[in-house]
Amino acid sequence: MDLLVHMQRPRAQDLEASASTASGEVRAAVRAARDRQAARLAGTGLLTNAAMTPRLLREMVNADAAARATLRSSYQDGSLSARGHQRVLRVARTIADLAASDRVRAVDVQEALSLRQDHLQFGAVAA
Amino acid sequence: MTACDACLRRTALLASLAPHVERARRDHRHISELLALSDDGLLAALAGERRGCLQRAHDMFDPDGARERIAGAGLHALCRHDAGYPARLAHTGDAPAVLHVAGDPAGLTSLGDHDAHAVAVVGARRAGPDGLEVARGLGRGLAAAGVTVVSGMALGIDSAAHAGALEVGGPTLSVLASGADVPYPPSMRGLYRAIVDTQAAISEMPPGFRPFRWCFPARNRTIAALSSLTIVVEATERSGSLITAELAQDLGRAVGAVPGPVNAARAAGSNALLRDGALVIRHAQDALDEALGIGVATAICGRRAGELEGPLRALLRRVEDGCDTVCALAATPEEAQSAFAGLAELELLGFVRRGPGGRYVRRV
Numbered sequence: 001m002d003l004l005v006h007m008q009r010p011r012a013q014d015l016e017a018s019a020s021t022a023s024g025e026v027r028a029a030v031r032a033a034r035d036r037q038a039a040r041l042a043g044t045g046l047l048t049n050a051a052m053t054p055r056l057l058r059e060m061v062n063a064d065a066a067a068r069a070t071l072r073s074s075y076q077d078g079s080l081s082a083r084g085h086q087r088v089l090r091v092a093r094t095i096a097d098l099a100a101s102d103r104v105r106a107v108d109v110q111e112a113l114s115l116r117q118d119h120l121q122f123g124a125v126a127a
Numbered sequence: 128m129t130a131c132d133a134c135l136r137r138t139a140l141l142a143s144l145a146p147h148v149e150r151a152r153r154d155h156r157h158i159s160e161l162l163a164l165s166d167d168g169l170l171a172a173l174a175g176e177r178r179g180c181l182q183r184a185h186d187m188f189d190p191d192g193a194r195e196r197i198a199g200a201g202l203h204a205l206c207r208h209d210a211g212y213p214a215r216l217a218h219t220g221d222a223p224a225v226l227h228v229a230g231d232p233a234g235l236t237s238l239g240d241h242d243a244h245a246v247a248v249v250g251a252r253r254a255g256p257d258g259l260e261v262a263r264g265l266g267r268g269l270a271a272a273g274v275t276v277v278s279g280m281a282l283g284i285d286s287a288a289h290a291g292a293l294e295v296g297g298p299t300l301s302v303l304a305s306g307a308d309v310p311y312p313p314s315m316r317g318l319y320r321a322i323v324d325t326q327a328a329i330s331e332m333p334p335g336f337r338p339f340r341w342c343f344p345a346r347n348r349t350i351a352a353l354s355s356l357t358i359v360v361e362a363t364e365r366s367g368s369l370i371t372a373e374l375a376q377d378l379g380r381a382v383g384a385v386p387g388p389v390n391a392a393r394a395a396g397s398n399a400l401l402r403d404g405a406l407v408i409r410h411a412q413d414a415l416d417e418a419l420g421i422g423v424a425t426a427i428c429g430r431r432a433g434e435l436e437g438p439l440r441a442l443l444r445r446v447e448d449g450c451d452t453v454c455a456l457a458a459t460p461e462e463a464q465s466a467f468a469g470l471a472e473l474e475l476l477g478f479v480r481r482g483p484g485g486r487y488v489r490r491v
Contacts, residue, residue, distance in 0.1 A: 006485025008454050020459050073475055110471035111464055114453070 002087050003115050012104075033097035049094050054086055055061035061093050074113055088112045128227045128232050130197075134206030137224035139193060140166055140185050142333050145342075146447040148172040153340040159374070163221040193333070196399040200308040200334035203232040215245075216352045219378060223349060224333030227307040230327030234298065238275060239354060245300070246418050247290035247350045247375070249368040250360035251282025251393055256451070257481035258361035258393070259287040261385055261410075263359060264491035266291025266299065268411020268426040274418055275300050277354050279321070279346060280315050282457050284360045284368070289322055297325035302349045304342035306334045344370050351375035356418045358383045358408050362396035372405070383408040387419055410491055429478055432478070442469045443478055443489070450485040 026082075038047050040060055046052065052060065063071075071088060074080045080088065092112040096104045141148075141162075151173060159413050166185065174181045175438060191321065197204045205211050206225045213235065216222050228235050237243050248265050250258065262284045268274045270292035276299040278285040292299035301322045305311035307330040310319035323466060324329050331349065347370050351357055357375035359382075362368045372382045383406035387394020401407060406416050411426035432443055442456070453470070457463040470487055473479045479487045 008452050008485070010454075014454075036387075070472075070475065074471075076473070079474075107465075107468040113471040113474070114467035125294035 002091050005115055029098055032100065033094065036097045036100070037094075049090055049097070052090065057086065057093070059091055061089055061104055062102035063089070063092070063109070064106070067092065067104045067109045070106045070109045070113075080113075080116075084092060084116060088116055091115060128203055128205050128211055129209055129408050130194070130204040130206035130235070134208065134224040135190045135193045135204070136185065136188045137166055138331065138333055139188055140169060140181075141152055141224075141331075142336055143181060143184065144169060144173050145336075145339050147175070147177075148341050149339040158344050159221050162345060162348075162378035196334055197227060200306070201229065202307050202334055203228040205232065205236075213238040214355055215355070215383050216349065219348070219352045222352065227334065228327050228329050229307040230323040230325075232327070234300065234326035235329060238300070243275070244273070244418050245277050245288075245354045246414055247277045247354035247357040247371065248360060249278055249347075249357065249371050249391035250352065250363055250397070251368065252281050252283040253393065254283040254287070254361045255391070255393055256484075256486050256488045258284060258385070258387070259482060260480060260488045260491055263291035263294075264358045265360070265385075265408070265411050265414055267294050269414055269418075270297055270299060271295040272411075272415050272419070272424040272426065273298070274415070275326070277302065277350055278454060279303070279343075279350060280311070280318060280328070282312060282314070284374055284450050286315055286318055288360075293318075293321050293325060297322075298327050300353070301328040302346050302353070303328055303330040304332075304338035304346040306330055306332050306336035308334045309336065311338060342366055347371040351380065352378055352379065352478065356381040356383060356406075356414065358385065358414060359397045359400055359405075360385045361393050362389055362400075363392055364396045364399065366396045371399070372400055381406060383414065383417060385409070385472070400403045435476075435478070439469055441475060442466070444475055446470075446473075446479055446487050447489050451482075451488065453485075 034048065037049050041047060044056065071085065075085050088109065092104050092108040095108045095111050151161060161172065170178055170182055204225050204227050207217055207222060208365060212226065228236065229284065238245055246269050248262055250262060266288035269276050276288055276292040278288045278301060280286055280301040280303060287302060289299050299322055303311055307328050312315045319328060324440040344367060345400060351371050357372055357380060359368045359372050374383050382400065384397040384400040385408050386401060387397055389398060399433060406417055415424045415426055428482060432440055445456060453463055453466050457466040470479065478490060482488045482489050
């Protein structure tokens with residue numbers, strides 16, 4: 001599971017308001033992102049970031065120094081497991097694809113970290 | 128570090144009478160009055176028609192068998208007559224006959240002298256994210272100053288206080304209603320392991336014992352008696368942690384409470400304690416000032432918002448003002464993207480923590 005996000009019940013006024021994004025636009029953005037992924041993975045026989053092996057991910061992620069530093073500090077303070085580290089990088093690559101960026105930037109990694117509710121060691125103390 | 132025959136026999140009697148004590152609790156008998164009775168008094172008060180049978184078992188009790196079971200479960204045992212038995216606890220009328228210890232017995236015997244400091248942090252199982260964060264901060268601040276954080280490993284506030292202490296490597300001591308070798312609640316197995324590895328989990332009940340309801344208020348008396356100060360973080364008006372506070376007060380120990388919103392039922396009990404004169408505890412510094420004396424130790428502090436640059440500072444303000452989810456912080460997907468990124472950065476910098484339900488809380 002790459003994304004673990006808690007959802008809140010929408011407020012009444014959210015349901016009454018008009019949709020903030022059109023499905024058509026989202027669809028176009030997803031198409032474009034998948035095209036970028038397929039182009040990058042040409043020759044590997046794969047089509048999506050999800051299919052990348054850890055080695056391919058390392059070779060193709062193209063993360064800048066700030067992005068790597070962000071990921072490193074999150075791993076070092078213990079809030080990310082080794083497996084989580086891989087997943088966050090993969091999701092960050094996809095976020096960058098959706099933003100039509102060749103490089104994975106720090107903001108992409110930060111967003112990916114927020115989309116991962118890692119079960120911290122004693123995080124689940126509430127009833 | 129030993130337990131004498133008579134004290135082991137007492138423990139076995141209490142375990143075999145446990146269902147009878149439960150019935151007495153339902154008939155509104157006071158648990159601490161029952162626990163202060165002698166062995167014969169307990170049998171007379173509770174056993175009813177099974178008295179003869181239970182009396183025979185009591186007379187034929189095999190202390191060496193009990194010692195073997197304790198060792199077999201990987202526990203240590205010490206009784207009220209052992210020099211290592213915590214002095215603060217020994218001086219109470221209904222103190223446990225035997226303490227079974229999982230972990231380092233030295234972690235418990237170090238509480239024996241009066242200048243070893245221990246503070247209880249207790250509260251609601253169903254606590255809010257703010258209460259959990261406050262409990263965690265108290266655990267961390269007290270433990271970092273070398274004060275043992277005593278609690279009951281229950282869901283919510285108790286385990287948050289333990290977890291906070293473990294963040295800085297302890298010390299923290301857990302008093303269980305089950306046997307000391309039985310992690311209760313079972314979901315806290317990981318926390319139990321960490322507590323046992325760091326210091327100790329203790330219980331007055333024999334190994335393998337599954338708790339009845341009366342065991343929880345009984346356990347609370349041990350928590351209160353071991354600690355020089357008992358802090359209630361969040362408690363409803365009928366909360367078990369109010370029992371702990373009352374027991375602490377009866378023993379002449381200090382009682383404190385963390386103020387909560389006056390319109391929140393989950394803080395009604397703790398706020399009522401404050402109304403009745405309990406100490407106001409806002410953070411670990413207040414607790415340290417009370418437990419050790421004013422200014423003796425300085426609590427480690429959370430990060431100050433002044434260190435942050437503009438947009439992150441504004442985001443932190445909004446989280447502090449109660450916009451604690453991405454939905455509340457962002458109306459459009461673009462805003463959500465920057466909110467996600469900003470929150471991750473605040474989290475990495477140690478300003479916020481992701482709580483249950485995906486809510487963000489300001490770290491203390």
